[in-house]
Amino acid sequence: MEQDQQLRQDYPEQPRRRTLLNRLWSLIGLLAFIELGWLGSSILKSRKTRNTQLQGTKWIEAGRAEALITGDVKAVPEGMLFLARLEDGGFIALSRTCTHLGCAISWDKEQEKFVCPCHGSTFDRAGTVLSSPAIRPLDFYQVRIENGHIRIDVSKAHRRESFDPSQTTRV
Amino acid sequence: MSAKIRQPHSPISGFIFHLHPRKVAAETIRFTLSFGLGGMAATLFLVLAVTGVLQLLSYSSDSTAAYQSIILMYAGSSLAGFIRNVHHWAGNLLVIVALLHLLRVYLTGALGQGRRLNWLIGCTLFLLVLLANFTGYLLPWDQLAFWAVTIFTNMVTYVPLIGDPLGELLRGSNEVGPATLANFFAIHVGLIPPLILILLIYHFWLIRKAGGLVRSRNGEAHAPMVPTVPTLISREAAVGFGLCALLFLFSALVDAPLDDIANPGQSPNPAKAAWYFMGLQELLLHLHPVFAICIVPLLMLLLLAMLPFLRQAALEPGIWCGGSRGRWTAASSFLAGLLGVIIWVIVDEFVFKISGSEHFLTPWLSRGIVPLLSLIFISGLVYRLLRLRKSPPSESVMAVTLLCLGIVCGLTVIGIWFRGPGMALGFFFLKG
Numbered sequence: 168m169e170q171d172q173q174l175r176q177d178y179p180e181q182p183r184r185r186t187l188l189n190r191l192w193s194l195i196g197l198l199a200f201i202e203l204g205w206l207g208s209s210i211l212k213s214r215k216t217r218n219t220q221l222q223g224t225k226w227i228e229a230g231r232a233e234a235l236i237t238g239d240v241k242a243v244p245e246g247m248l249f250l251a252r253l254e255d256g257g258f259i260a261l262s263r264t265c266t267h268l269g270c271a272i273s274w275d276k277e278q279e280k281f282v283c284p285c286h287g288s289t290f291d292r293a294g295t296v297l298s299s300p301a302i303r304p305l306d307f308y309q310v311r312i313e314n315g316h317i318r319i320d321v322s323k324a325h326r327r328e329s330f331d332p333s334q335t336t337r338v
Numbered sequence: 339m340s341a342k343i344r345q346p347h348s349p350i351s352g353f354i355f356h357l358h359p360r361k362v363a364a365e366t367i368r369f370t371l372s373f374g375l376g377g378m379a380a381t382l383f384l385v386l387a388v389t390g391v392l393q394l395l396s397y398s399s400d401s402t403a404a405y406q407s408i409i410l411m412y413a414g415s416s417l418a419g420f421i422r423n424v425h426h427w428a429g430n431l432l433v434i435v436a437l438l439h440l441l442r443v444y445l446t447g448a449l450g451q452g453r454r455l456n457w458l459i460g461c462t463l464f465l466l467v468l469l470a471n472f473t474g475y476l477l478p479w480d481q482l483a484f485w486a487v488t489i490f491t492n493m494v495t496y497v498p499l500i501g502d503p504l505g506e507l508l509r510g511s512n513e514v515g516p517a518t519l520a521n522f523f524a525i526h527v528g529l530i531p532p533l534i535l536i537l538l539i540y541h542f543w544l545i546r547k548a549g550g551l552v553r554s555r556n557g558e559a560h561a562p563m564v565p566t567v568p569t570l571i572s573r574e575a576a577v578g579f580g581l582c583a584l585l586f587l588f589s590a591l592v593d594a595p596l597d598d599i600a601n602p603g604q605s606p607n608p609a610k611a612a613w614y615f616m617g618l619q620e621l622l623l624h625l626h627p628v629f630a631i632c633i634v635p636l637l638m639l640l641l642l643a644m645l646p647f648l649r650q651a652a653l654e655p656g657i658w659c660g661g662s663r664g665r666w667t668a669a670s671s672f673l674a675g676l677l678g679v680i681i682w683v684i685v686d687e688f689v690f691k692i693s694g695s696e697h698f699l700t701p702w703l704s705r706g707i708v709p710l711l712s713l714i715f716i717s718g719l720v721y722r723l724l725r726l727r728k729s730p731p732s733e734s735v736m737a738v739t740l741l742c743l744g745i746v747c748g749l750t751v752i753g754i755w756f757r758g759p760g761m762a763l764g765f766f767f768l769k770g
Contacts, residue, residue, distance in 0.1 A: 214510060214517060244603060263603070268622070269492035269513070270485065270605040284607035285489060286623060287760040300623055 229317040232258070232338050240274045240292060246321040248308060249274060249281070251292045257335030258317060260308040261294045262324045267301035281305070295330045304329065310336040354571060357542060359550065361563040362570050365656070366551035371446060374577035375439035381578040382432040383538065385585065387531060389425040393418075397477065399523040401516040404479040405599040412593070419593070426594030428585055429471050433614050436464050440642075444739070445668065447653035447660065447732075448552035449646035456544040457646045459537055461639075466534050468614060473526035475612050476519060484600035485609040487522070488514045493611075493618065496627035513602070554656030607759045616753030617746050623761060624686050626706040633710065638742055651735040664733050671720065671737040675744020678716075683752055687763050717741065 227246050235241060235258070240251045242263075249261045261281075265272050270285035280297055281290040289297040294305035306324035310317060315338075327334065365371070396418040398407040411418035440460060443449070449457055476487045491514065495505035510517025545551070553561065564570070597606070611619045621630040645651055654660040659668045717738045724734040758766030 211507065211510070215506075247603065264513070267492075267627075268489045270488065270609050271603055282760070284605045284760065285485075285609040286619075287762070300627075302627070 225322045226311075226318045226320050229260075229319050232312050232315050232317055235317075238279075238292070242274065243319070246308070246319055248319065248321065250310075250317065250319070251294075253293055253335060255332075255335075257332065257337050258310050258312070259293060259335045260310045260319045261290075262306035262308065264306065264324075265301060266303040266305060272305070293330045293335075303327070307334050312336055312338055351567060354567060357546075358566045358570060359546065360566055362550055362566055363553050364562040364564045366553060367564065367570055367573060369573070370658075371656070372442060372551060373438075374574070375435055375442050377574050377577050378435045378581050379432060379439050380538070381581055382428050382435060382585075383534065385428045385582065386425060386432065389421050389428065390527070390531070392421045393425055394527070396421075399477070399519060401479060401519045404477065404519065408478050408480075408596060420589060423589035423592070423594045424585060427589050427592070429474060430613075431585065432467055433471055436467050440464055441743070443552075444645060445653065445659050445736070446552055447655040447657065449652040450552075450655055452548040453544070453552075454646040456541060456548065458643060459541050459544070461643055463534060463537050463541065466530055466537070470526060470530045470534070471614065472612055473522040473530070476514075476522045477526065478596055479519065479600050481597040481600055481606050482595060483597075484514060484602070485605055486611045486615075487518065489609060489611045489619065490615060491518070493615075493622070493627075493631050496631045498628055498632060501632075515602075552655045555654070608757060608761050610753070610757070613750070613754050617750035620683070620749040620753035620757070624683065624705065625709060626702055629706040629710060633706075634713075637710075638746070641739065641742065645735070645739065648735060650731040653732045653736060659736065660730070660733055663729075664736065667724065667729065667733055667737050668740050672740040672744040672747075674720075675741040676748040677744075678741075679745040679748035680752065683749070684763070713745075 227243070229241075229243050229246070229250050235250065235252045237252055237254060237256055240249055242248075243250050243260070246260070247263050249263060251259050251261060253259060263271050265283040265285065265288055267283060267286055267288050270283050272281045272283045272288075272290065274280075275282050279292065281294070283289070283301065286300050288299065288301035290301070290305055291297050294307060296302065296304060304327055306326055308324060309320040311320070312318070325334075396407060396411050396416075398404055408422070411422050443457065443460065472487075472490065476483045491505050491509050494508060495501040497504065506512070508518070508521060509515070510521045610616060618630065618635065621634065624630070625634065653664065659665040720737050720741060721734045724737050725731070729737075752763075755767040756763055756765065758764050
């Protein structure tokens with residue numbers, strides 16, 4: 168107690184100065200925190216742009232159009248996708264990734280549907296949902312047919328809420 | 339007495355008296371009060387830290403070399419494989435021990451004045467343990483790891499608004515790949531352990547500040563005291579060393595699981611999340627993703643965090659479940675939750691899905707709002723009925739909490755053992 172009073176007499180300005188210093192310290196701490204956040208996010212961002220640059224636009228060949236008859240589904244492993252020919256003769260390239268939780272689906276030839284091994288979602292040939300828990304149809308890729316050769320742009324999988332004939336390509 | 343206290347002591351006892359007071363209440367050292375669960379969790383954390391550092395010597399975090407480095411741990415005569423086993427089993431055991439510890443603290447009423455902040459810290463520590471386990475799960479880069487993390491990071495994307503960016507931040511790209519491994523390695527090794535350590539020290543300090551372990555109300559003033567050394571220390575040593583012995587023995591006999599190398603082209607059937615997230619994966623089969631991933635877990639976490647702040651919700655301190663009637667209530671509400679959720683899963687699987695009436699309105703209503711409101715209604719009903727039976731509010735809140743715990747356990751058990759290829763329901767664990 169006595170010491171305390173002595174201190175107060177010796178340094179009357181102490182409390183105010185201390186509050187100011189404390190505020191300065193917390194300001195510096197806050198600045199350091201913001202700087203750390205900025206640093207982290209800039210590293211993450213640079214990594215992301217590197218990833219997208221690696222992908223770019225990329226067309227892959229998927230064989231001749233007439234090799235695929237109506238109703239056929241063919242796996243294209245290098246594009247991690249399936250190429251299907253629908254009943255009306257149109258081609259559609261479907262992402263292999265289930266829209267529910269991202270597992271790799273496979274084509275069941277006998278039951279004629281895509282089956283996801285994780286949660287049992289099923290999709291038809293055009294990628295629309297046959298049974299839940301998946302809600303969205305499979306993503307699709309742009310398909311082009313040049314001189315009877317099928318080419319697929321694998322750089323971007325397009326999200327969709329429902330099937331539309333514009334997603335397919337005809338010979 | 340005072341002369342004794344001023345005696346210089348060795349560095350070891352100095353450290354002990356930093357953690358513990360010189361004397362503790364005799365009633366707090368009985369094993370059936372705490373079951374040594376907090377001490378076990380701390381022991382496991384130490385084991386994980388040591389084996390974690392040792393693993394850094396043999397593990398390679400590059401996605402092209404990670405799997406091979408794990409294989410090499412088991413080759414030759416090195417003990418690296420054994421260290422991996424210890425780290426793996428200790429991590430999994432910590433999830434169970436930490437959960438039981440949380441439950442113990444709640445059921446012995448250790449949520450009173452001076453312990454509220456510590457409860458929140460404990461809950462945070464539990465979440466960090468889950469995150470540590472989950473980030474460690476990816477590191478072997480095998481099929482189990484790859485698809486479990488694919489499933490979980492896709493679960494995250496269902497969170498409204500922040501889901502997509504958050505999933506992308508975790509993965510480091512659109513799909514699980516080398517960037518994800520780098521992220522998870524950094525989080526697992528560099529971020530979580532120091533966070534846990536800081537919170538753990540705070541956790542211990544707050545226990546001491548609250549006067550040690552929880553004591554019963556009667557005889558608080560003249561409670562008999564016992565010296566920390568040797569009474570408490572010998573008990574702590576017995577629990578810690580006993581646990582280590584069992585853990586090392588188990589790890590010497592049973593290898594940590596390792597599947598084939600990760601193959602992004604082929605999901606194993608069934609593909610499952612890590613076991614502590616199987617409850618979530620099971621819930622996803624029944625509810626709209628936003629409810630299964632975001633709303634229901636958040637509500638349950640909120641209930642957990644709110645427990646010490648609800649009025650009159652803290653149980654009688656120092657007595658399990660507030661007494662023998664409370665113990666009966668606790669057991670029956672836990673079982674009710676467990677059985678109730680099992681019946682709900684079976685009905686949902688075999689009645690609604692087959693009859694096609696699962697979307698009797700819109701998915702949002704039938705697989706979201708209706709089940710959620712039913713759960714809230716049932717919880718309210720349990721609370722009201724117990725209050726009508728003249729149970730104290732604390733016992734009624736406990737019934738609701740344990741009902742929710744029963745539901746979580748039921749979902750987790752079904753997800754782990756009763757889901758087979760295509761996530762079909764059945765007794766698949768019997769077929770090995």
